[in-house]
Amino acid sequence: MKKFFQFATFLVVIIIAFASCKKDKEIGTREQLIGRWQSGQEYLVFYDEDAGDGYAWGKEWNEAQGVLESDLEGEDYHGNGWFRWKKGDDYIRVAAQLSITEAEAALDWTLNSLTDTQMSLAQKNKQYKTYNKIASE
């Protein structure tokens, strides 16, 4: 019985110790994100330009659906493929402000990996795509 309590105490201590030491794993850095990324005909661009509240500007488009980068010109960062972003530990928070109103479609993209040249990102639940950096903005 004593051994049991000793083990239990040990286990609690270990658990508490592990729990107290547990730290979220940060994937990549903000600087690594900044640049132009491509996955097939899908493009992502993360700018370093300040968008307020710790966010920066970014944009995306999918040429497979007939959307061109030029379509985003003159949009004043609203609507279409423009968004504000900021990097979390293993996610990117994205807030796309609509053209018609000030409403924002806000969501988190999940990062699986991020290097200087490659990134694995899930915009949807656990559906990761690999993006290659094609230019540094």
Add this chain to the structure above:
Amino acid sequence: MKKALKIIGISLASLVGLLLLIVGIACYMVFTPKRLTPIVSDVAADYLTCEHELKEVNLTFFRTFPYFGVEVKGLLVKNPTEGAPSDTVLYVPDIVVGVDIKQAIDGHIIVKEFALNDVEANIYIGADGQTNFDVLRLPADTTEETDTTAGSWQLKSIKLEEPLQVGLSKVAFIDEKDSLSASLLTTRLTLAQWRQGYQLDLTANGVSCRMGDTQWADSLQLTLSLPVTPTDDTYQRIQLGDVSLAINEFAIALTGDIAADDWTKGGYDCNLTLNTNPWRISSAIALLPSQYQSLIPKQIEADGTVSLEAQLSGRYDSVSMPIANARLRLTDAAGHYDLKVLPYNFDDIQADIQANVNLNDKSQTNLTVHRLYARTGETSINAKGTATNILKNSKEIALGNPVCNLTADLKMLLADANYFLPKQENTKTAVEGTMTGKVSVLTTLNDITEQRFEKVKMNGDLTINGLDAIYTDSIIAKAEQLHILFSAPRKQQKEKADILSADCQMEMQTVNARLLAQDINAYITKGTVTAGIELNRKDTTQLPTIDATLHLGHINARMDTIKAIADALRGTAHIEGVGKKKSIPRLIASLSADTLNAAMGQGLKAATGKMSIEADATYRKEADNILLKWNPRIRMDLKNGTTDIAALDVPLDIPRIRFNYSNQLFTIDTSHIVLGNSDFSLAGEVKQLGKWLRKEDELLGDLRFTSKHTDVNQIIELVNSFTADNDSTSDKTTKKEVQTDSTKKAEPFIVPQRVNLQLLTVIRSADIFNEHLKNVGGKLYIQDGKLILEEMGFICEAAKLQLTAMYRTPRRNHIYVGLDYHMVDIDLQQLISMIPQLDTLVPMLKSFRGKAQFHIAAETYVNEKYELKTSTLRGACSIEGKDLVLIDGDTFRKMSKILMFSTKTENKFDSISAQIVAYKDQVTVYPFCVSIDNYMAALGGTHNLDMTFNYHVSLLKPLYIGVDVGGSIDNLSIKPAKCRYAKDFRPIIRRDTETRSAELRQMVSSSLKKNLKITGE
């Protein structure tokens, strides 16, 4: 006694016989030709310089009884001259002269006989002026001696007891100097004294005359009878009896008298009347020299008779001329033509023309046409009138500027005009019917010759009966009767140089006009068209000015399947050229009708009450758009319009439309349209349409759309039924047509650029689905290539609503659609009823009942076929409610069993606040918390556009249990799971990852409400 008488008779006879014997002995034995002829020849030789011959000179008594006479035979005068056709100048075979010598000595010449017979003469003047008749040799002082003698002998009287007779067998006169020749054959001239007068008769045959190359007379017969009678012994006035002059069959008769104070000093008073017999024109033309005959085209044959009647009265001297009054009559004339320009023969030409010639006051000279008639077939013209100011008021006789005033009665078979109509190959152009009426012309000759037609005054009154016209097989016009009045120049027209003008009025009883190519057919009854026309005849670049008015009692027109019927149609039109050259057409027109009915097949019928349209348009050739080309100004007013559209189950009425349009400003004063249960009114202004079309500026507009009631359900039904009708129609089309349609490229609506239009909408009430909306108001913009429905607010029984929507077309294949929609105090069941798609996105919503706030903003791009580009879909939605009630349902029952909920019939929530985000093809429902009974649960998950989902429900109170709900509606999977949202809503130990959802929800919720203008109760 008898014996005495016998003795006396014998004695007298013996005496006479003795006397005759003595005379006979004297004539035939003493003064024999042998003795007389040499004597006379010697005397003749003294006077003649040329060769001559006297065959015999004889005294005669019995031939010239009771006077002695001289008979000369064989007088021949020869004078050979170079170039002369004959050496003989004169040959007189026989000359007899009988004179009372005793009386002659006393100065009284009594001629018993003077006869020249069978005279031949050849008179010749050479080119150098040398003549063959200059053969007399007169002593230089002969005249003086004669004068001296004349002083002792004076002619006191001449008496012709027998006519003087001159018989010419042949006379020839040739003047080579002046290229003149003339000849006579068998001519007889007699001069007789009759009572107190004289009678001159001349009969000449073979009269010929040639001047140069012109044969003025050729073998004519000339007859003259000239009776002259002095009215007194002074011979100051002589009377001409029935003078007649005839050239062949052309006779002229002259009567009257002539008086003179001194015949040798001039100054004659005339009173003469001249008549001709009817002259045949063809014969008269034949008398003309050949070169003048050749001036008349050979294709023209003119015939008929012409006669002249003239009076000459007044004094003729150096300062005055008698006044002449002549009347020319042409009867039974005909003109036959073989000319392309005039294919008709005139069978009956008659003229009666009177001329008054006053050379003393030439302005009084005038011409009166009593009748000028011509007929060809059924067509005839009968004219009469006057011409004044014929002669110039000058010393010389010169043509003045005749003022002609003519009136003509016309009777025309219109078919006679067919020859002049423009023809086109293999098509028919013809006109039939009759035209009668009167045409008057007032003009001067100078205005015609100098082509100042604007000064010519004309007017006419014409009636056309039975008009039946066809033009190149494309236009057909029929009319029972047309009455046309015209006058030129226009009545109120100021005289302008070179401007032709006319007023015209046409009245019609019934007219049927058809344009075959366009399948247009129009029947008009009781119509009047009045037009005034002005035209610059010299400057063809200037457009005519036309003022026209139209009054139609009734018109029934059809074009293909379109029919239109109008009563009391009135219209005006003014067409003119504007600009420096007046070559730019401008049209000012108006049209009004008491009623107008139109139909397009069986599908569309429309009718109006009173309607009027006014238009002012100026044509600009250089513009490429019809509105810019015509720059129209239009004012339209329409009342009591109704339509019956087969595709619509309800009537479409237009009680009133009134607008003013110009390329600068389009103002809709009022418009009212009633469609079934709905009514609409549109008013406002649209500016700068012209500048916008020219791409110089943007289009501006401010319109107000109002409606007392709009039944959206009925309109949707109508649109659906209309679409279904169209689809059913298309089903009937052939496969080929279907294929053609399928290959047709989709044409999305492209929002025009540079347009700034605003439509303020005010709808008092509207029925949409099961909702009755009130005070629907907002603005519809078209601005910078965007179509925006801005903050459209309205109230329904279930909620207050606000809608903003936008449509942009930056590219044909990249079209933006967005909306921002808010509902406050909305009943959740009503919300799902209004937006059924929400049941798919948030399936649990239909499990709740109660009031909530609903906010949604979404936008996406679509392609030209309006297919979604999911990569561009962005949306955010927030549903917030309080005191909601959970409604029992299948899904809830399943969950309740797993979560061990109580099974009460009504489960109240304290509140609900759900935020949903759509991004690309996925909808994320952020976890939200609901309280039911003693339970607390959190719900969240994702939903894909392929209708699969993955939700999680965490029971948070009284214990932690989770359920995963996934799959699809048809293949639902509900499994117990770890309580995933415990930390979100019971933050005993809150971690960053667990608060992220809350942050996102807060971002979404607050951003959605930023544009909210409506508030809850």
